[in-house]
Amino acid sequence: MNMSQTAATSDLTALDLESMTADVVAMAMKAGASDAEAVAREGDEFSVNVRMGEVETLKESGSRALGLRVFLGKKTASASTSDLTADGIRQLVDGAMALAKVTEEDPFSGMPERDEFGALEGDLHLYYDDVYSLPNAERIEWARRAEAAAMASDARITNSDGGSFDAATGRKVLANSRGFVGGYRTSYAAVSAAPLAVDVNGAMQRDGWWSCARSFALLESPEAVGAEAARRTVRRLGAGRVPTQRVPIVFAPEVARSLIGSVFDAASGDAIWRHASFLAGKLGETIAHPSITIIDDNIMMLPTGVGGFGTSPFDGEGLPSRRTVVVENGVLRNYLLNTYTARKLGMKSTHNASRGLAGTPGIGCGNLFLEPGSPTKDEIIAAVPAGLYVTSLMGFGVNTVTGDYSRGATGLWIENGQLTHSVEEVTIAGNLREMLQNVTAIGNDLEFRSSVASPTLRIDGMTIAGA
Amino acid sequence: MTSASLPPVTNHKRYFFEKFGITERLLERCLGEALSAGGDYADLYFESVISTALGVDEQIVKSASQGTSAGCGIRVLSGERTGYAYTDNLSPERLLHAARTAALIASGPAKQPVQGFTETAAANLYPVPLGGFDLDLAARLELILRADKAARASDPRVVQVRASYSEELRRILIAASDGAFASDTQPLCRLNVFVIAREGALSTKGSAGAGGRAGLEQFAGSKSPEGLAQEAARGAILQLGAVAAPAGEMQVVLGPGWPGILLHEAVGHGLEADFNRKKTSAFAGLIGQPVASPKVTVVDNGTIAGRRGSLNVDDEGSATQETVLIEGGVLKGYLTDKLSARLTGAANTGSGRRESYQCIPMPRMTNTYMLAGDDSPEEILRSVNRGLYAVNFGGGQVDITNGKFVFSASEAYLIEDGKVTAPVRDATLIGNGPEALKYVSMVGNDLKLDEGIGTCGKDGQSVPVGVGMPTIKLDRMTVGGTGR
Numbered sequence: 010m011n012m013s014q015t016a017a018t019s020d021l022t023a024l025d026l027e028s029m030t031a032d033v034v035a036m037a038m039k040a041g042a043s044d045a046e047a048v049a050r051e052g053d054e055f056s057v058n059v060r061m062g063e064v065e066t067l068k069e070s071g072s073r074a075l076g077l078r079v080f081l082g083k084k085t086a087s088a089s090t091s092d093l094t095a096d097g098i099r100q101l102v103d104g105a106m107a108l109a110k111v112t113e114e115d116p117f118s119g120m121p122e123r124d125e126f127g128a129l130e131g132d133l134h135l136y137y138d139d140v141y142s143l144p145n146a147e148r149i150e151w152a153r154r155a156e157a158a159a160m161a162s163d164a165r166i167t168n169s170d171g172g173s174f175d176a177a178t179g180r181k182v183l184a185n186s187r188g189f190v191g192g193y194r195t196s197y198a199a200v201s202a203a204p205l206a207v208d209v210n211g212a213m214q215r216d217g218w219w220s221c222a223r224s225f226a227l228l229e230s231p232e233a234v235g236a237e238a239a240r241r242t243v244r245r246l247g248a249g250r251v252p253t254q255r256v257p258i259v260f261a262p263e264v265a266r267s268l269i270g271s272v273f274d275a276a277s278g279d280a281i282w283r284h285a286s287f288l289a290g291k292l293g294e295t296i297a298h299p300s301i302t303i304i305d306d307n308i309m310m311l312p313t314g315v316g317g318f319g320t321s322p323f324d325g326e327g328l329p330s331r332r333t334v335v336v337e338n339g340v341l342r343n344y345l346l347n348t349y350t351a352r353k354l355g356m357k358s359t360h361n362a363s364r365g366l367a368g369t370p371g372i373g374c375g376n377l378f379l380e381p382g383s384p385t386k387d388e389i390i391a392a393v394p395a396g397l398y399v400t401s402l403m404g405f406g407v408n409t410v411t412g413d414y415s416r417g418a419t420g421l422w423i424e425n426g427q428l429t430h431s432v433e434e435v436t437i438a439g440n441l442r443e444m445l446q447n448v449t450a451i452g453n454d455l456e457f458r459s460s461v462a463s464p465t466l467r468i469d470g471m472t473i474a475g476a
Numbered sequence: 477m478t479s480a481s482l483p484p485v486t487n488h489k490r491y492f493f494e495k496f497g498i499t500e501r502l503l504e505r506c507l508g509e510a511l512s513a514g515g516d517y518a519d520l521y522f523e524s525v526i527s528t529a530l531g532v533d534e535q536i537v538k539s540a541s542q543g544t545s546a547g548c549g550i551r552v553l554s555g556e557r558t559g560y561a562y563t564d565n566l567s568p569e570r571l572l573h574a575a576r577t578a579a580l581i582a583s584g585p586a587k588q589p590v591q592g593f594t595e596t597a598a599a600n601l602y603p604v605p606l607g608g609f610d611l612d613l614a615a616r617l618e619l620i621l622r623a624d625k626a627a628r629a630s631d632p633r634v635v636q637v638r639a640s641y642s643e644e645l646r647r648i649l650i651a652a653s654d655g656a657f658a659s660d661t662q663p664l665c666r667l668n669v670f671v672i673a674r675e676g677a678l679s680t681k682g683s684a685g686a687g688g689r690a691g692l693e694q695f696a697g698s699k700s701p702e703g704l705a706q707e708a709a710r711g712a713i714l715q716l717g718a719v720a721a722p723a724g725e726m727q728v729v730l731g732p733g734w735p736g737i738l739l740h741e742a743v744g745h746g747l748e749a750d751f752n753r754k755k756t757s758a759f760a761g762l763i764g765q766p767v768a769s770p771k772v773t774v775v776d777n778g779t780i781a782g783r784r785g786s787l788n789v790d791d792e793g794s795a796t797q798e799t800v801l802i803e804g805g806v807l808k809g810y811l812t813d814k815l816s817a818r819l820t821g822a823a824n825t826g827s828g829r830r831e832s833y834q835c836i837p838m839p840r841m842t843n844t845y846m847l848a849g850d851d852s853p854e855e856i857l858r859s860v861n862r863g864l865y866a867v868n869f870g871g872g873q874v875d876i877t878n879g880k881f882v883f884s885a886s887e888a889y890l891i892e893d894g895k896v897t898a899p900v901r902d903a904t905l906i907g908n909g910p911e912a913l914k915y916v917s918m919v920g921n922d923l924k925l926d927e928g929i930g931t932c933g934k935d936g937q938s939v940p941v942g943v944g945m946p947t948i949k950l951d952r953m954t955v956g957g958t959g960r
Contacts, residue, residue, distance in 0.1 A: 436956025
């Protein structure tokens, strides 16, 4: 199969995107806006999935889009478009202005002050063009190799959802009427495998593993990814339920991270000012076990010298990225805020604004993590006489307002400190208020495989519902 | 007051021909280019979406936004392989470039597309109003202002109210190498109310929403802004007095309507043909086998007028239909698209959908529901000595390989000695798809479809869907509470 090199044939260079967003801001101001902010996104992607050794899907393309937020004093509205012609941009500006006129004055609305804007200096190492360095036939080979390695690992692996290879680059630009213009490029590559195993009774299980990085050179080998995917899949075989009971739960890192994400959501300004969070009003109070320190770091480099998955030079409003301590030794130190929510709370933005193309800015994390403790994962498990080691969670059963938590779980039963049979079709439930206080062990195995990370975690007092 | 609006168009395909300069000749050239390296089939999917969203918060019209996007996705099928490329620039050069990129999935002599197009005979399930799409913002703002006012007035314990309205108009045009041609204009809107209630130190939330492929006139009766506001407030207030949900396996009664998400998760995804063709679904090879109690008949129906999950044609240009998935408990068939139908020899059920022109289509649900039975809802509740009665849910999820599914109850009550008693806090229910519906022992006579706010995610692609069910009793299901 022959294929041309990835055609990220952008009609627009970096300079063009920046001058286009500046032009859109100028147009909006000329149309009567008191303030304006434009964002431009450009991206291209390549994706191949190989299944049972054959290419199944192959996708390659790119796109760009523009968003505009305008203010008419204390009124604001936004619009987005994929039509970057003169006509399309005219309609974008007209549309946003017309909508702003139907909104009402909100005393807290408005952009940040001029002296707040800024971007981190220097190269944050967010972009590597080596993600497209492999000739296409080899990209397909990587996907094939990941799947093949998984299938060769164990005779019980007889089917597959495939091996895949993905690469993408993107560019974000933001310009506003208060003198800020900034932009940056990002890159991404990933390889994965999703094998299926069948046990003696014909029951099927599927799992997967993946490696992703900003630089192709930092990806794990397809063989390593395939072998790990196989190990996790086979580990699920013979799964059954356990009786309803209250026992310690040990969360593997890949699921523990979702708990850290829930704390971030509950500490986010939007939920806080609305009192729609179990952490509302609790700044400065002990909300978790003293061993818990949670950081949101938007500026960190990984040990490899590459920018973290959640690293950026500036937030969604153009404020320079920073590192914020969310929880320190169990005490809630900071809410995560953008300009609007900060004003609602009489505080300052923590530079956590996230920005889609249209709509009001939200709140997003950078590199969010729980600081590691000292025991190893094995030591944590060895200390559990009877309990559940959770490796996968299902469903959306987290209520940020009340803290109620109830999700489907899969994992391995712990008996006398040993991992034993596979468990599925149970739920684990509790309330985040108590769960955070009842963290009884934090592992030393913190690894950044994505922007949200956690070590292994043990929580006591939760209820398993099963047979 | 209207914002910048498009010239009124009633002929779907004329929109693309006039606005983007698409011609039949260009379509033929692109299809020819797509098959220039061989392949069995190619299609072009043009899409243009305009969306509007309005929000009221703290009694202020705080947010208003609008979006426009357009593009074309070009697909080539060769055996089991799919090549795909998309472009947001609809000039002939970029379209041909995308076609050439997609063509690289095949390697062989060129194939010729069928000469001439035949338009799919399609239903007219959601007529777009005469005179085109009228963006009367004042009428839309009135809906959310009414909802906001009614929610605030409903109970002094309601402390926060947010009401939002969103709407989109999606136009599509599909041309395929087998001569198929289809176009459609798809309206979609929804109204949502979200409240926070507080009593002492306890805060709770409640929400309600409605929508569909119809105009503002649909927001009447229980779907009126006042009806939704009262429903959202009622849900939040109820939770103020809720006790711990029980934990473990028990009898469960599900109310009508949105609890039909049970079907979407337990069997719906597992019956999508792509999973079954690849034998990765727990339902593979089970056609003709009992997968539910004999009282259970489940259908997927894309042809109901005005519903959120309905479509005149699917995103491959095939007519939609009513597909019987399970009849009297027996598995009858899967939801297919063109590729699955061709590879398995099954009929195409018109279930090929995609989130946007940037995505490859695959089998998806439309409106998925269980047919009504003969039992009365009151009888059903009286028959339970100890169990759970759940009438509203948030979302759910499923692992189609091992069949395990979950859905999270947002309004549920204990049943004690046949009577509905205390409301309980949120709990997730879990079951095993190929087995769970075998425990349906009673099916009510009160089939209801949901209010029209469902969104289904699969493989990173979201599409609007509907669900429905009568009141049913499951002799057993695991309830994920914390109480004994």
